[in-house]
Amino acid sequence: MEMKPKSKSINRWSFKVLLASLMLFICGFSSQINALTLKRGEALRALPVQSDGRTKPFDSFAREMLELIYGKQKYEGREAYEIIFTWMLAPQVWTQKELFEVRNHEVLKNLNLEPSKRYFKGDELFGNSKFNDLRTELNIKRESKEKLNPYFQALQRLENQFFIFSEIASGKMIRLVPPKEGTQWMAVADLQGDLQAQFMEVTKAFISSIGAISEGKAVSVEQAEKLDEQVLKFKELAKANNPELYADQTRIDTEIHYNLFHPFRWAYILYILGAFVILFAWITDKSKPMSLAWVLLGLGFLLHVYGFLLRSYLMGRPPVSNMYETVVWVSWGSLVFAAILEKVYKFKFILLAGSIIAAFGMIIADSAPIVLDPSLQPLEPVLRSNYWLTVHVMTITISYSAFFLAFALGDMGLIYYLKGEKKHHEKIKAIVTAIYRAKQIGVVFLAPGIILGGIWADYSWGRFWGWDPKETWALIALLGYLAILHGRLVGWIKDFGMVVSGVLTFSLVIMAWYGVNFVLGAGLHSYGFGAGGVEYVSGFVFLHILLVVYVTVYRRQTLGK
Amino acid sequence: MFKIDYKKTLKFLASIKMAVIVIASIAILTAIGTFVEAKYDATAAKKLVYDSIYMNIIMVVFAINLTAVMVDRWPWKIRHIPFICAHIGILILMLGQFLTSKIGVDGTLRVEIGGQSRLVQLPQTDLILYSSFDGNNYTKIIEREVDFFRNPPTVEKPMVLLPDQADIKIKNHYRYALASKEIQASDNKKLGAGVRIQITNGQANFIEWIVQRNPYTKANVDLGPLKVHLGLLPESGKGLNEIYLQAMDNGKIKYMLFDKSSLDPKFTGELEEGKSMATGWMGLELRILRFFPQAQENWKIEKRDFPTPLTSEALEVEYKGKSQWILLNDTVKFFTDNAVYFLTYANRRMDLGFNVQLKNFIVDKYQGTMRAMAYKSQVQIEGYGEHEISMNEPLKYQGLTIYQASFQDGPMGNPVASIFSINKDPGRWLKYLGSLIMTLGIILLFYFKKMGIGQKKGS
Known part of the structure; x- marks a missing residue:
């Protein structure tokens, strides 16, 4: 050639x-x-905060909060921990910035805002006379205990953004000091005496270093060291309040490392x-x-x-x-x-x-x-300390790996069919063998995985099989692959069928893996539920179906000649 | 004459064609089930799909197919081992599931904190009719298992109870109904009184109806730290914060207030509609908003297309041309000139054979949040001592397994009762055995292939 x-x-x-x-x-x-160790002037990152049921570095807390409000972990190139800290110092500046991400068009329409935009000022959203109407609407929906559709989920996020921003701005959500009694840490707004005074020192040092940055100057070594020193002093004071409850420094450092690296x-x-x-x-x-x-x-x-x-x-x-x-x-x-x-x-x-x-x-x-x-989230009660849970989830999902591999190989096979079946006969044969093996591996893990799920359900609820949608769809996927393997066994499904089924049957896995949580949203596995991405995932599936149809038609025509 | 060709029939039943059709049908039907569950709830999916006649037929065909394919391979050779294991495993698994569904127990037990219970609520529903001539002693005259969810009565085809005597017509059924109580004054002397009370101190505000079933029974509301009763005044208190109200013939209400310190009443007196009294606790004041010497309770029913945690099943019952609604686990009364009928539509209850007493219920929270980390019930079981039941740590006793399922919050937001799931699974060992054999079969299938044993194409 x-x-x-x-x-x-x-x-x-x-x-x-x-x-x-x-x-x-x-x-x-x-x-x-x-950079595994913190840079100078970044000690604030490693300040322990209590939030969402665990203690974590301020860095993680800030990333999660910025993510919720802005949808990203950085704002205009600035680190989340700096941004979050300044919300508390100058909230009125931040409500004037386009910081709040709203993606639902219906919500935007109801707020009389430009639907093509994605980021909005706090004033536009929460100062909006319609905002309270929407909150009332959401509350009525909640009272009825009906499932929330995407519109109400978007409203819920908006309300959450409002709540979190105002709680951070007022210092009520940044919990830095373990209490003498109880488990809820004291927030910045509740600090008194030495702790309050020391936090002021931290704030001052932070302002002076951030001031330098905003003037376009580099932060001087003294400024950075001063900030670190004040943070460290604050940490010691906080720890002294209740050393037993204070966060394990190794864990905090490890998490910082995980975040940064x-x-x-x-x-x-x-x-x-x-x-x-x-x-x-x-x-x-x-x-x-x-x-x-x-x-x-x-x-x-x-x-x-x-x-x-x-x-x-x-x-x-x-x-x-x-x-x-x-x-x-x-x-x-x-x-x-x-x-x-x-x-x-x-x-x-x-x-x-x-x-x-x-x-x-x-x-x-x-x-x-x-x-x-x-983000690293604590578990629901039913998922805690359970050996079978871990085993069954790992086994079922690892079978998805094998099916995913068969899917990707199927895509490659389709490309070869397009490039010429006769010319690439050998490569196609090889691909089919690999697809076959991948499907078999998948079945070998999926079938026991489903059974292990039964054992877990039996152990936790006394129900071996309760038609839970997540388990049911895993079973449907298994049945799909079993039908194909049986079809192959008797020769109904030939090479082209193996390639096509590698791609198509994976749709069942996508349904079991993603669809049950994000499309169906029902059942005992509701702790994994979320929303979003449906349009992309269904697009992905649809495009592959189109590809399969196209190749099939193309192949028919070329073979017919 | 048409003759059955047994060999041909067996060949077809054992064919892979058959297997693929069955597998695909199961897949499609269960997929529909998951959508039904997403749209309605798990009960609907179970009743309409998973336990439906279609599913049962497919399962029977599947079992026949699995058996036939093994019979077809007879006499078995070594190379058949994995194949036999995988297929027999599935059969045993299905048999186990069948046993569980037929003779297993899967119910719920609700026990209040500090209280005890021995009655397990099962998913089956029964319609029970009692009658009484004196209003106190009731005799059961009808007990019938019904499945209105699947086979609802209609106006055209109502279910009639005692057509000759009482002629009670059950003429409508809503799967999902939103019910609110409507209380009306009545002149039927057989009915008890009803009061609508308000308890407030400016911050807390609590409004509720208390209605007596008949003039001789007691009804109450429990606000946690305070209990309000309607009925005959007691001789003495129980050392609790309680208010007793008794309806009088003169249209007034006599009250008695007890507190923790003494068994003697702290205050007594009379109230009437619109009047209030100070309770002496936390500045709380009790006001009588409404008072009917004879009160008739009716349900106001709104039909809903989808279930929510607030909806319930509802039945419309007609007696002597008058219709009223009854919810699941609810009762309704009908009066004749000389008798009272008492109709209940309820989940079946099973006696455990021993009492389960809930000594304490503990919710562990994640640090600094309201998020539950774990819940535990400390129970005292009659004849078995004290035990702790928590999520994933069930208790086994007398062939039953008691699981921590969930808990119930009271009006003040603190847990008031623990809910257990009670199970007896006679098919369990078969399911485990079947799983084991099937998994072994699948693994052997691979192993044999690798070793070159059993390389066989087609059938």
């Missing part, structure tokens, strides 16, 4: 780009490693790089770069595991209890299964599919915090 010389030059070029980005990555990574991000960057290397190796049909790919993916994998371990340590439980955590877990599983199958078959594209899914999953997890809440 005449394509070859051209593609070779492209490959050489892309290899250089790859090497360069690798260098960049190493630089970035090592600079991050150096964010191992999951590095993991997906490595996965992307790894995917490019494999793509390069695959197109050029060379096996040498594969070892580089293994190294990159291996590093990513280690960081992925490291992130898991950090989360487990911080929460004292395996991280598989909400949507975000399962996405991270499934991404991890896909890579593991891909690596195992790759070791057996050495097809290259299996690992490619695995690394693409892993990267895709991790990017989704990282970029949709409203839908997939990454």
Whole structure:
């Protein structure tokens, strides 16, 4: 083919780009490693706060609050902890800024605000005469105890934003000092005596350093050290109030490290790089770069595991209890299964599919915090201290990893069918084998996983099988894959059918995994419920159905000729 | 003559075609079930889909298919082991589930803090009719299991009780009704009194009706720190903060107020509609907003399309041309010239055979929040001593398992009762056995493939 010389030059070029980005990555990574300890002037980040049922660093608290109000963890490039602190110092300035994220068009229409905008001033929203009407409307809905539809969920968020902002601004929500009696920490607004005086010192030091930044000057070493020193003094005073209740410093530091280093991000960057290397190796049909790919993916994998371990340590439980955590877990599983199958078959594209899914999953997890809440939250009573829960969730979701892999491989298969069935006959055969194996692995985990779910339900509620929607959809997915494997066994489903079913049957998994919580929103698994992203997920599913239809029609026509 | 070809029939029943059809049907039906649950609730999904005749038929066909496919492979060889395990496992699992649904117990037990109970509420519903000639002693004359959720009575096809004597027509059923009580004055001397009280101190404000079933019974409302009774005045107090009200023939109400310090009344006196009295606790004042010497309770019913935690099932009952509504676990009375009928529509109750006493109920909260971290009930079981039941830590006794299910909040926002789920599962061991065999089968399937045992294409 005449394509070859051209593609070779492209490959050489892309290899250089790859090497360069690798260098960049190493630089970035090592600079991050150096920043594992807090920079000067950032002691405020590590100040323990009590919020949402646990003690956490001020940094985490600030990120969560800014996320809720603004939808992001930074505001105009400034760190959340600085922003949140200034809400308390100058709330009236902040109500004039476009800080409040409102995405629901109906809510905006009812407030007579521009629906195409996304961020609004506090004054526009809460000073609006309609705001109180909407709150009343929400309250009536709540009284009726009916399920909240997206409009009311959006209203609820708006009310929450209002509440949180005013509570932070008035100092009532930032709880910094453990009480002598009881468990609820004292908020900034309730501080008295030495503690109040020392907090004033912290504030002064903060103002002087933030003042320098706003004038465009760098914060001087003295200013930064002064701030750290005052924060430290405050911390000692707070601890002295009730040393037993005060936060464990190691845990706080670990959480700061988790926030700042964010191992999951590095993991997906490595996965992307790894995917490019494999793509390069695959197109050029060379096996040498594969070892580089293994190294990159291996590093990513280690960081992925490291992130898991950090989360487990911080929460004292395996991280598989909400949507975000399962996405991270499934991404991890896909890579593991891909690596195992790759070791057996050495097809290259299996690992490619695995690394693409892993990267895709991790990017989704990282970029949709409203839908997939990454914050560390305490568990509902029913989920606490339960061995079977962990085992059943991990087993079921790891089967999703295998099905996800079959799905990605199915996509690749479809592309080959488009590129020419006869020409790529061998590659298609290989892909089909990999899809078959991935589906089998999935079934081997899903069936026992569902049974383990039954054991958990039996253990916790005395009901082995109660038709809970989450379990039921897992069963439906299992039945779907079982039907396909049986169909394959008797030869109804041929190669093309395996590729197509790899893609289509995954819709059942999406329904079980995401749809039950976000579309159905019913049942015992309601602790994992959320809202949002439905349009993207259904778009994703719909596009794949279209692709399948297109390839099927295309194939019919070409075969008919 | 048409003759059944057994071999051909077996071949079809054992075919993968059949299996795929059955698997797909189960998948579709259960998927519908999840949507029904999302739209309505778990009960609706269960009654309309999962326990429906369609589901049962598919399950029977599935069982036949699983059995036939194994019979078809007879005589079995070593390579069949994983296949046999996987399929027999599913059969055993289904048998276990069948046993559970037929002879298992799955009910709820509600025990008030400090109180005790032995009656478990089951999901089945019964219609029970009692009659009485003196208003005190009732005899059960009808007890009938009904499933109005699935087979509701209608105006055209009502359910008639005692057509010759009482002719009570049940003519309408709402699955989801929002009910509010309507209390009216009546001149029927067999009815008890009704008062609408208000208890307020400027901050707290509590308004409630108290209605006696008949002139001889007591009715009360419990506000936690204070109890208000309507009925005959007692001889002496119980050492609690209580107010007793008694309706008089002259249209007035006699009252007696007790407090913790003494068994003798602290105050006594008379009240009438619109008048109030100071209670002496926390500045609370009790006012009589409304007083009917004979009060008739009626439900005002609004039909809803979807359930909420506030809705309930409701039945419309007609007696002597007059209609009234009755909710689930509620009763209604009908008067003839010389008798009283008492109709209840209620969940079946099962006697545990022992009392469960709730000594204490503890909710642990996450630090500094109202979020529950764990709940625990300290119970005293007759003949079994004191135990703690908490989420995920059930108690087993006499073949029953008692689980902590949830709790009930009182009007003041603090828990007043613990709710347990009571289970007896005779199919449990079969389900575990079936699961084990099936899982083994699936794993062996892989293992055999890898070892090259049982490589067989098609059937």
